[in-house]
Amino acid sequence: MADQIPLVDYLVLGDNPHLVARECEQCGSRYFGRRNACAGCFGTEFKTVRIPDEGTLETFTIVAQAAPGIPVPFVSGVIDVDGTAVRANVVNVEPNPDKVTMGMKLRLTTFPIGVDEAGVEAISFGYEPVG
Amino acid sequence: MSEDIWILGIHMTKFGKHPDKDTLDLASEAVMGALADGGVTMKDIGVMGAGNLMGGAGGIGQQLQKQVGQTGIPVYNVANACATGATALRVAAMAVKAGEVDCGLAVGVEKLAGAGLLAGGSRADNSKNWTPQGRQGAVAALDGRVGTDTMPGVFAQIGMEYGHRYGGTSFELFARISEKNHSHSTLNPLASYQKKMSLKEIMGDVMIAYPNTRPMCSANCDGAAAAVVVSDSKLKKLSAEQRRRAVKISASILTTDPWEDACQVLPNVNTLTRNAARQAYEQASVGPEDLDLVELHDCFATAELVHYDNLMLCEEGGAVDFFNSGAPWRDGKTPVNVSGGLESKGHPISATGIANIWEVCTHLRGEGGARQIEGAKVGLAHVIGLGNACGVHILEKAA
Numbered sequence: 153m154a155d156q157i158p159l160v161d162y163l164v165l166g167d168n169p170h171l172v173a174r175e176c177e178q179c180g181s182r183y184f185g186r187r188n189a190c191a192g193c194f195g196t197e198f199k200t201v202r203i204p205d206e207g208t209l210e211t212f213t214i215v216a217q218a219a220p221g222i223p224v225p226f227v228s229g230v231i232d233v234d235g236t237a238v239r240a241n242v243v244n245v246e247p248n249p250d251k252v253t254m255g256m257k258l259r260l261t262t263f264p265i266g267v268d269e270a271g272v273e274a275i276s277f278g279y280e281p282v283g
Numbered sequence: 284m285s286e287d288i289w290i291l292g293i294h295m296t297k298f299g300k301h302p303d304k305d306t307l308d309l310a311s312e313a314v315m316g317a318l319a320d321g322g323v324t325m326k327d328i329g330v331m332g333a334g335n336l337m338g339g340a341g342g343i344g345q346q347l348q349k350q351v352g353q354t355g356i357p358v359y360n361v362a363n364a365c366a367t368g369a370t371a372l373r374v375a376a377m378a379v380k381a382g383e384v385d386c387g388l389a390v391g392v393e394k395l396a397g398a399g400l401l402a403g404g405s406r407a408d409n410s411k412n413w414t415p416q417g418r419q420g421a422v423a424a425l426d427g428r429v430g431t432d433t434m435p436g437v438f439a440q441i442g443m444e445y446g447h448r449y450g451g452t453s454f455e456l457f458a459r460i461s462e463k464n465h466s467h468s469t470l471n472p473l474a475s476y477q478k479k480m481s482l483k484e485i486m487g488d489v490m491i492a493y494p495n496t497r498p499m500c501s502a503n504c505d506g507a508a509a510a511v512v513v514s515d516s517k518l519k520k521l522s523a524e525q526r527r528r529a530v531k532i533s534a535s536i537l538t539t540d541p542w543e544d545a546c547q548v549l550p551n552v553n554t555l556t557r558n559a560a561r562q563a564y565e566q567a568s569v570g571p572e573d574l575d576l577v578e579l580h581d582c583f584a585t586a587e588l589v590h591y592d593n594l595m596l597c598e599e600g601g602a603v604d605f606f607n608s609g610a611p612w613r614d615g616k617t618p619v620n621v622s623g624g625l626e627s628k629g630h631p632i633s634a635t636g637i638a639n640i641w642e643v644c645t646h647l648r649g650e651g652g653a654r655q656i657e658g659a660k661v662g663l664a665h666v667i668g669l670g671n672a673c674g675v676h677i678l679e680k681a682a
Contacts, residue, residue, distance in 0.1 A: 157413045159428060161420030183547060185419035192542040211447055211549070213439035214493035215431045217400060222427035228436055230444070230549045237545035239430040249454070249493055254447040265423065269411045274422050276429075 159265065159276040161185070169262045169277070171203040173236060182236050205260040206282060207233035212254075214247045227252055231279050243278035257282040286515040288376050289529040290678070291386070292321020295641040298506035298629035299475040300396040306338045310392035311350045313507035313634075317388070321511040322525050325352030328511070329384025332359045332374030334367035334391040334633040337398075347390065365582065366666045367391055368508060368636025369537065369674025375512050376535050385517040391638075392507035393631035399503075400433050400491075434669070435500050435583060436492035440549055442585020443494070445592070451603035452588070454494040458485045461499040461584040461626055463612055468623020470613075470654035475504040475629030499584035504629035508637035527681060530644045533567035533661075534677040552586065552667050556593035559675040563663070564595075567677040571595045574617055575659035576646055578639035580667045581624040591619070594665060594675075618656055621646075636674055639664040647680040 158165050162172050162184045173182040178195035189196050212229035227242040229252075242258065245251055258279035265276045294316025296309055304312075310333075318324055325348075333344030344358030363370040368391030375387030413422035426432040446452030462482050468474040480498055488496040513521075518529055538559040540546050546554075564570055571594065579594060581587035588602050596617050597605035605611065611619035622628045622642040625635065643662035645651050651659075660680045667673050 157415075157422055158420075159422055160425070161415060181542065181544070185417075191547070211440045211444035213431065213436045213443060213495075214490075215427070215433065215436045216490040216492060217435070218427055218431065218433060219400065224427075226427060226431075228431040228440065230430075230440060230545070235544075237548040239548045241428065241430060254443070265428070268413045272413050274413050276423075 155272045156275050157272050159274055163262070163275070163277050165262070165275055169275070170205060170260065171238065171277070172200050173203055174198040175201045203236055203238065204234050207231040207238065207258055207279070209242065209252070209254060209256045209258055210237070212242060212252055214249065214252070229279070231258055241278040242280070244280035285380050288379050288532045288535070289513050289515065289518050290510050290532060290640070290644055291513045291518065291525060291529055292317045292319070292323065292511040293509070293641045293644050294320050295473060295508040295638045296506050297473045298504045298631060301505040304505070306335060306343070306392055306394050307346055307350050309394070309505060309507040310335070310343065310347050310390055310509070313392065313509035314347065314351050314388065314390050317509035317511050322522070323386065323511060325354055327386045328354070328356060328388045330357055330375055330378040330387040332361055332371035332387070332389040334361050334371040335393060336362060336367060336633050337393055337395060343392065363672040364668030364670050365580065365630070365632050366537070366636055366668030366672040366674045367633040368638065369666045369676065370636065370672065372510055372512070372637055372640065372676070373535055373537050373674065376532060379512055379514050385514045387512050388509065389512070389637060390507065390509040391633035391636060393633045394505045395503040395631050396505045397503065400435070431492065433492065435495045437550060437669070438583040438586045439492040439495050441552055442583070442588055444549070445589045445602065449600040449603065454486065455482070456603060456606070457494045457499060457584040457588065458482055458496070460581070460587050460606060461485050464581060464620050464624040464626045465498060467613055467621050467654070468627035471623050471628060474623040474627055475502045476623070476627045495583050495585055499626060501582045501625035501630035502627065504631055506629060506631035506634045506638065508634045508641050510637050510640060528648050529681050530647050531679040531681065532676060533569065533679045534563035534675065536563045536566065536675045538562070538673045540671050550669055550671055552671060553589060553593050555671055555673040556590060556665065556667065557595070559673045560594045563675040563677050567679070569661055569677060571617070573661050574663050576618045576621055576643060576656045576662045577665070578620055578622060578642050578662070579665040581620055581626055582630060582667070584626065587619070587624070590665065594663065613654070613656065621654055621656060636666040639666060640676055640678065643678050647678060
């Protein structure tokens with residue numbers, strides 16, 4: 153397998169790609185990305201927790217006009233994964249309001265977005281309909 | 284108990300395209316208009332709050348003083364996204380309230396005509412070597428890969444989330460909110476657009492981010508607004524005519540997001556608006572049922588819906604029923620955005636948080652002309668700056 157790098161550091165690659173969050177040791181608030189302190193309780197100790205792969209679509213939009221270079225249309229949404237909100241694209245679904253439905257069950261999926269000069273492949277993530 | 288604060292003079296330029304006027308021309312017009320409206324000069328002003336986001340480097344306040352009057356007073360150049368104007372006004376009002384000065388000036392200005400989508404920028408080509416950058420260790424731009432950064436998309440999700448929680452929303456419902464605001468603006472000679480649009484035209488226009496089509500998005504335009512605020516003791520020394528036209532600032536509130544789950548994933552414009560509204564009603568000792576008109580931050584049709592609820596113009600979860608009852612139309616129970624709102628009057632970002640107050644003041648003074656809400660005594664002006672900041676002002680006609 154060629155070298156791979158995740159699009160973001162909260163995407164963990166390997167045999168079972170998954171997302172991880174930073175969870176406040178004190179109050180349990182969850183965040184994606186580097187933290188200085190907890191916005192909820194001001195605690196400074198965090199642990200890394202694995203986010204389950206399946207969730208439900210809490211809201212979405214179908215972006216038809218975006219900045220130059222961004223392929224449209226695409227579905228942007230917020231997925232509730234067992235109580236943790238995740239921002240992502242909804243993929244492998246027709247970008248049509250008749251096909252994307254609130255509360256639909258979704259599952260994490262990963263896919264390559266390009267290879268750099270050193271031959272490293274970047275891997276992105278999205279959520280696709282289950283079943 | 285500190286004394287009351289009043290708006291003595293206020294002015295809004297025509298919103299729209301001003302190719303022959305620069306940022307300073309527009310801001311000067313607003314400032315000189317507000318001073319003349321209040322019957323004072325720069326000599327009377329003890330403090331200035333000024334906002335401009337897109338004009339580039341340099342303090343807008345000082346540049347403006349060089350055009351309209353340099354008296355050595357302190358300037359506070361402020362930036363709070365779309366709540367910048369309201370923030371400038373609060374700076375002036377706080378200085379008066381604190382007793383440091385008895386008269387202050389606030390101004391917001393923006394040149395935005397022809398601007399495209401705000402935020403998001405353009406996506407650079409993939410780098411030659413993937414290098415994790417920023418707080419999420421991203422190796423490439425995330426807009427479009429991990430959701431959307433564009434405002435029409437963000438606010439579309441906010442409106443859709445409300446619909447998911449409470450039901451009753453549809454593409455058509457959101458479009459009908461836009462139809463109302465475009466209809467209202469036909470009576471506002473200062474609005475960017477004064478053209479009535481049918482539901483069919485709105486729904487058939489260019490889709491930006493479902494369910495927001497182009498006319499359901501705030502209109503980028505040029506414009507400025509300014510206000511002069513005075514203390515109660517200063518006002519008492521002024522003429523009967525100045526006192527008659529003065530408008531009381533019964534509440535002036537600015538809030539940010541208290542921490543909640545998910546608030547760093549999708550902006551939550553609900554909680555801080557609800558908090559601001561609650562504090563404002565308490566400070567002013569009025570309730571939502573007392574409001575004769577409301578100017579709220581309809582940066583997108585999907586945003587207007589959620590703010591009916593956040594400002595407690597309806598029962599919690601009842602925004603769809605509130606709209607369907609006809610309440611927010613200009614002849615309804617609680618007229619909302621009789622100016623045409625951001626969708627039709629336009630949204631020159633930093634000017635918006637003072638322009639909405641100008642609209643309310645104009646009705647309270649009985650100077651609304653063809654669009655006057657008859658007998659208006661109490662009004663509310665609301666803005667959201669994404670990030671977030673929320674400004675709520677409650678204004679009352681002089682007794």
